[in-house]
Amino acid sequence: MARTLTAAELRGAFSRFATGVTVVTYEVEGEPRGFTVNSFTSVSLDPPLALVSVARTAAAASRLAGARFAINVLSEDQEALALQFCGRQQDDLEIGWRMTPGQAPELDDVVAAYQCSGWQVVSAGDHDLHVAEVLSVRVEPEKSPLLFINGKFVTAATGFLLAG
Template identity: 50%
Template sequence: MDSRELRSCFGRFATGVTVVTYSAEGERYGITVNSFTSVSLDPPLLLVSIDRRAKACGKLEGKPFAVNILAADQRDLAMHFAGRTQDGLDVKWEEGEVASRLGGVLAWIECLPWKSYDGGDHVLYLGEIKNFHYRDGDPLIFYGGKFTSQPLLIEGSA
C-alpha cells in the first residue's frame, strides 16, 4: 500500500487543529495535533494520537496534558508547535489545575493520563478530563494538507 496515497486519502477528512501541551523536566512543551477525538462522557475521556518519531511521544507518557483547540487566527501557533518556529511569536502560557495550557485558544481541556496504547507508528494517549473551557469563535481547520479558516466548499454543493 502506498503510504503517501493513504495519507492523501486521510487528508480528505477535515479536522480541527489542536496543540497538546505538557510539562517535562521543569519546561513547558507543545505539539500540534489534528488526530484528536472525544472518547467517553462517563468517565470523561479523550484521545490524542502522537507519532512515535515526535520528541513529545516519549515525554508525554504518564504526564498530565492539555488539549488546546485553536481558533482561525492562530495558524502561527499551529506552525510553531509543529516545529516551524515563528520569529516574534508571543506564546501566552497559562497554568491550569493539572496542566500548562495556551492562552487565547478557542477551547482547552486539561487531562490526567488514563492509558496509552500501541497504535502502530503512533501512540494513542487517553486522557481523563479534569477541567475544560470554551468560547465562541471560528476554528482553525486542516484539510488536504493545508490550514484554512474558511468554510470548506465541496464540489457540487451550493
C-alpha cells in the same frame, strides 16, 4: 489481485477529512512545552476520556504516558501557533501561556482547553494512542476553530471554499 496501497496514497485520502487543530501542552522541569496534533477525538463521557494520536518517534510521545497535559483547540487566527509547535519557527511570535499551579500549561485565546491526565496508552502501528481522563475544560464559545484539510489551514467559515 489487489495492488498495495502506498503511504502517500493513504495520506492523501486521509487529508480529505477536515480536522480541528490542537496543540498538546505539558511541562518539563517547570517550562511549558507543546506539539501540534490534528488527530484528537472524544472517546467517552462516562468516564470523561479523550484521545490524541502521537507518532512514536515524536520527542514528546514518552512524556504523556501517565502525565498531566492539556489539549488546546486552536482558534482560526492561531495558524502561527500551529506552525510553531510542529517545528516551523515563527519569528516574532509571542506565545501566551496560562500557568496554573497543579495543572498542565494552557495556551491563551484558544477555542477550548482540556486539562487531562494520562489514562492508557495503546500501541497502534507507528503511533501511540494516548487516552486521557479529562479533568476540566475551558471553553471560549465566541471563538471559531482553525481547521486543516488537503494540507492547508482553513477557517470554518471558508474551509470548504478554500480547500478545493
